[in-house]
Amino acid sequence: MTMTISSPIQLIYAGGTFGCYGRPLTPLAADVFLPTLQELMLSQDSATKLLSISWLDNALIKDSSQLTPSDFVHFYRLLLTAYTQGSRRFVLITGTDTLSYLGAFLAEAFAGSDICVVLTASMRPLLDSDVLHSYTIDTQSDARDNLHNSLKLAAAGESGVKVCFGGESWPAQTVQKIHSHDLMAFTGHSRAAYPANSYIKTLSDTRRNHWLDDQKALFTSIQARAKHTRIHALYCLPNDTDVINNQLQALLSQPPAGIILLGFGAGNVPYSVALAETLEQIHKIGHMVISASQCPFGGVSDSYAAGSWQYEHHVIAGGRLTIPAIYARLLWLLLRYDTPARRKQRWLNNIRQTGTSIKKR
Template sequence: MKRNILIIYAGGTIGMQASEKGYVPVAGFEQRLRAQLRRTTGASELPAFEVLELEQLIDSANLQPHHWTELGGIITAHWQQYDGFLLLHGTDTMAYTASMLSFMLQGMDKPVIVTGSQIPLAQLRNDALDNLLSSLMFAAGDAIPEVCICFNGRLLRGNRASKLKSSALDAFDSPNFGWLGQAGIDIELHTELLLQSGTADFKIPDFNPDAVVILPVYPGISARIARDLLSNPAVKGVVLHTYGAGNPPDANGELMAELDNAVRRGVTIVNITQCLQGQVSQGAYATGATLNRIGVIPGRDLTLEAAFTKLHFLLATQPADRVKGLMIQSLCGEMAQ
């Protein structure tokens, strides 16, 4: 029996068209896609698919946490009707959405593939069609029980991926984890890297957009920056973006005091590195050891996107006393064990 895929068109460059103001999202993607496929040799070999288009398309630079609730709700509402899912999404925040979906859809037993493009499908020369066709083929497989990004022939674990290039066609990679597969002359899967199918434990919460903030360190950072970020009582989590192996400017006593005070108030602070490869070894240097004394959680090799979304997800679904323990556990392959 031919497998049936739900394509969710959420917006993004893949479905945009040129306007006087630049590329803009436009409705009617399914008609344009099917017209394109009628002109494509071998399209009959593709899995059957249906297209669900959001009423309000998202320019990914305008993504908000409530969009994750909407997208997760759509997928779970249709979970039993389809063999796999393909989410078309803008590239700027694609890794955030893929990461969040991986946390919301834990225990999944079928593929959720996220893709988009750097050049719209409407353009004569584009990467949209290849990304979409490769993603459809991966979504039709029964051996990928996780959320992935498929882009430029690479199949990446969604919560390990980041957009590394602003305009190149190979925009996405997973610097700290191997590719799960690739679409070249043949479709290849590295099954030894894939998660195992599980029992669905889906949680689609509502999010407080103020609950998590990102605090990057830089030479000369003032304690006032942290104080202003943390002054909002709605803030319950901080992703601290530090140097190297997780080193903050610990000579800045006022800044360290702000972090200490926040932890004492019950704010969860997770430390990740600004480096693309490697991980936080909090305490390898004396500066990092300061964070251990304060009670900051080492985020190991979490990407910024995964750290931000995981903290958001846990704060929205777990009692406060469980968040710290779960942040240091790999829930769905997002960090080294």
């Protein structure tokens, strides 16, 4: 089927603060929330009334802090199925806690396609819980504007996975949450992590079908691996190196996993002979260790000897990727490829394509 820009926007409700109501706040079920949203907002807003919007059934409604790799795969499958059937434009309403992680994962999973996915959420519920006798939109909430802007962005149909929040939008792989309460809770940018060039502006039916065939052929194994895939984050603190070494040692008995090593500044990690030896052992088992910075911006570099030593022991530089983007890429590689060598090769290929690598001196 040839997909056109006139195809409806498929709206997916997945819970989160956006759809919470009552005391205590709890996500409303889809069969309650979606008709309410239609009645109070979509049918009343002059701009959204002009758009062709339909609902995509989704059974997974939960607080986003509870999402797991299997849940990420659920949304991947939901979108993939609809995309296979001819839909191209989607808006996904989720929660803010893991929005950046889910968005980055979907961006990895749909690279090479011409899908348009916009994720949004809100810091305050759409509905006013001070009014308990009927459903009323909270005029102080950011939910209405976030959804309105997301629908407009999806209507434009530009290929890629994006996050729309607080009046701005960014490629999903660059987004991170920077405030736990403020309505301007997220930020992102357009100059890292191949945000644009991993998508195809328009695909021929033949190329799209080939892409879809590749995805569908692997889905069963991806779904099975998601139940057991683990990604660990080890946070460097001003401790003796025995602390971080012991944490890594504890993973030696675990199946191959992803490990994010959160260093100081530009990725500096305290050195010890024991830690270097443990990294060698970790590599032999098949774990992928990615260096990241505790700083929200700037990423890692090898400018300091305090950080560069780790790259001689099979640690891979996370470059300018955010922590959610590193997590998402690790997760996708662990699900998509069946050997440590292929996962590492694919990561390094991504680096060469996007210029996010550390330049060796």
